[in-house]
Amino acid sequence: MIGLIRGLVLAASLAWAGAALGIDAERAFDDPALQARYENINRELRCLVCQNQTIADSNATLAADLRREVREMIAAGKSDAEIREFMIQRYGDFVLYRPRMTASNFLLWAAPVLLLVIGALAALRFVRRRAAEADIDTEGPEAGRS
Amino acid sequence: MLKFIVPLVLFLLIGVFLLIGLQRDPSYVPSPLIGKPAPEFTLPSLQDASYPVASRELLGQPWVLNVWGTWCGGCREEHDVLLTIARSNAVPLVGLNWKDDNAAAQRWLSDLGNPYAVVAVDHEGRVAIDWGVYGAPETFLIGPDGVVLYKHIAPMTLEVWNKEFVPRIEATRTPKGSET
Numbered sequence: 001m002i003g004l005i006r007g008l009v010l011a012a013s014l015a016w017a018g019a020a021l022g023i024d025a026e027r028a029f030d031d032p033a034l035q036a037r038y039e040n041i042n043r044e045l046r047c048l049v050c051q052n053q054t055i056a057d058s059n060a061t062l063a064a065d066l067r068r069e070v071r072e073m074i075a076a077g078k079s080d081a082e083i084r085e086f087m088i089q090r091y092g093d094f095v096l097y098r099p100r101m102t103a104s105n106f107l108l109w110a111a112p113v114l115l116l117v118i119g120a121l122a123a124l125r126f127v128r129r130r131a132a133e134a135d136i137d138t139e140g141p142e143a144g145r146s
Numbered sequence: 147m148l149k150f151i152v153p154l155v156l157f158l159l160i161g162v163f164l165l166i167g168l169q170r171d172p173s174y175v176p177s178p179l180i181g182k183p184a185p186e187f188t189l190p191s192l193q194d195a196s197y198p199v200a201s202r203e204l205l206g207q208p209w210v211l212n213v214w215g216t217w218c219g220g221c222r223e224e225h226d227v228l229l230t231i232a233r234s235n236a237v238p239l240v241g242l243n244w245k246d247d248n249a250a251a252q253r254w255l256s257d258l259g260n261p262y263a264v265v266a267v268d269h270e271g272r273v274a275i276d277w278g279v280y281g282a283p284e285t286f287l288i289g290p291d292g293v294v295l296y297k298h299i300a301p302m303t304l305e306v307w308n309k310e311f312v313p314r315i316e317a318t319r320t321p322k323g324s325e326t
Contacts, residue, residue: 049281061245065245091178092177094176
């Protein structure tokens with residue numbers, strides 16, 4: 001029984017390992033450092049045909065073409081920032097899975113802080129008013145007694 | 147009174163934003179190329195591989211770049227519209243045959259009619275990447291100065307052509323300051 005479970009667990013892990021290898025059948029670079037950069041960049045770029053996948057995950061032809069561009073730019077000695085800039089110039093910020101802060105989406109980035117401040121101000125006002133009302137309540141009867 | 151108005155206004159405001167959001171097409175990606183110089187290319191022509199199609203030669207007039215492939219269903223859908231547009235002789239229609247088979251593309255044009263002044267062949271899809279193409283059919287309008295004026299992603303329709311392309315083409319032909 002335990003042997004069977006072990007076997008199943010092993011089979012399941014191996015199935016996952018296959019998925020993790022991804023779409024590329026062959027390694028792009030012999031140098032592990034370059035290969036790691038290649039894989040990292042691919043995981044950050046959106047495949048625009050199949051919008052919820054990265055180009056590392058997609059087997060669309062466009063994703064394959066974009067991986068080829070990334071591979072060639074790495075081989076040509078371009079930096080990660082230059083490769084990202086290349087993609088942004090052509091496909092816009094949407095191509096990035098980790099969006100940058102720009103003038104047009106600044107409000108989105110600032111929204112959590114802004115909402116927190118608005119909430120804090122509202123809470124402060126509410127608490128102050130309650131306190132003021134409580135003061136009137138306690139002062140009222142005493143004033144009557146004296 | 148203010149107690150009710152403030153949440154109501156906030157609610158309506160959020161409602162308006164969500165309503166606008168519902169009507170937007172999530173698969174539409176705005177092109178960063180609009181208002182920027184169109185990427186230059188020189189590619190072999192579909193009809194005669196020894197004759198190169200160079201985007202530079204199109205400078206000085208408005209022109210349209212239509213990205214298509216015989217594998218693309220939407221391209222078949224828009225083909226008759228492109229033929230109608232070509233007959234109007236408004237602008238040269240340049241085809242970018244994207245990751246396609248030359249024989250299949252030539253057969254497509256001889257069977258269905260050829261709306262293009264010239265077709266550039268982009269086998270490897272490099273020019274398409276330069277233009278930020280992600281799904282055919284896509285149609286770009288380029289001004290006489292080589293600047294991208296508009297991009298339509300989806301099959302072309304006469305409504306889109308008349309509403310978005312024609313006025314922009316006419317604007318490039320009106321000398322500045324002579325409109326009054």
